[in-house]
Amino acid sequence: MFGRVHVVRGFLDVYLSSVIPSVRPYSRIAAPLTYLKFRPSFKQDSIVELDRLFPRIELEYRGHDKAVLKSYTTFLKAVCKHLELEIVSVKVFPYVWWIQNALRAKFAKKKNQIHYETRTHIRQLTIRHVTGSTASTFLEYIQRNIPEGVAMKVTYDEIAVLPETIRSKMKLMQSNDENFSIATPTMTEEEKIAEALVNENNKLSASKDEVSAVDREKKLSDKMFLFYRVDIQVISVNLRHS
Numbered sequence: 001m002f003g004r005v006h007v008v009r010g011f012l013d014v015y016l017s018s019v020i021p022s023v024r025p026y027s028r029i030a031a032p033l034t035y036l037k038f039r040p041s042f043k044q045d046s047i048v049e050l051d052r053l054f055p056r057i058e059l060e061y062r063g064h065d066k067a068v069l070k071s072y073t074t075f076l077k078a079v080c081k082h083l084e085l086e087i088v089s090v091k092v093f094p095y096v097w098w099i100q101n102a103l104r105a106k107f108a109k110k111k112n113q114i115h116y117e118t119r120t121h122i123r124q125l126t127i128r129h130v131t132g133s134t135a136s137t138f139l140e141y142i143q144r145n146i147p148e149g150v151a152m153k154v155t156y157d158e159i160a161v162l163p164e165t166i167r168s169k170m171k172l173m174q175s176n177d178e179n180f181s182i183a184t185p186t187m188t189e190e191e192k193i194a195e196a197l198v199n200e201n202n203k204l205s206a207s208k209d210e211v212s213a214v215d216r217e218k219k220l221s222d223k224m225f226l227f228y229r230v231d232i233q234v235i236s237v238n239l240r241h242s
Contacts, residue, residue: 052132053159056088059125059142063150066121072147076125083138085127093122 059076063069073090080087100116130138139154146152162170 088126
């Protein structure tokens with residue numbers, strides 16, 4: 001019984017291999033088109049954003065405790081040293097003194113008063129030549145570690161591109177200048193020669209005027225000398241007659 005089953009199985013295997021020679025399992029079938037159609041693309045954008053540039057950043061921080069501000073200044077210097085930032089200056093400004101007198105109670109007399117007084121100390125630290133990524137990291141780190149009761153103000157100068165309106169106006173002005181230079185006619189050789197002759201005539205006339213002025217001065221001086229001699233002779237004649 002079992003021998004016949006093996007014979008039938010062998011016969012069926014030989015028959016199927018001869019009739020269907022190219023039978024492949026489903027796992028080797030190519031992927032459907034829908035998978036290829038909706039495959040995510042890994043292409044990155046070709047536009048690269050330029051980093052921001054800050055030539056100068058000022059940090060002004062205030063507080064009522066002088067020792068706390070001094071300690072925080074030491075911390076800022078250490079952070080700048082680790083990040084290789086150039087410190088321009090560290091300034092200590094005079095403190096702001098605020099005084100307020102108030103009554104001890106709402107219905108108290110004027111002589112029963114309370115004296116309130118605060119002193120706000122101010123310091124300023126300036127750094128320069130900082131990029132946008134470094135500035136954001138630096139500011140986030142120092143502001144997360146700022147002491148309690150200390151206020152900070154950040155002032156910065158940024159190098160930026162001119163707005164589109166100004167650039168369009170500059171291009172328009174340049175185009176107008178170029179058109180004006182092209183529209184001006186060039187001088188021919190004859191006109192150049194004529195202009196040179198006119199300039200020479202002007203120079204000669206100016207030199208003649210100078211010479212004539214010198215001659216006039218000489219003539220006037222000679223006349224004055226003659227009058228002087230005549231006066232002297234007249235005086236001498238009068239003396240002799242007297």
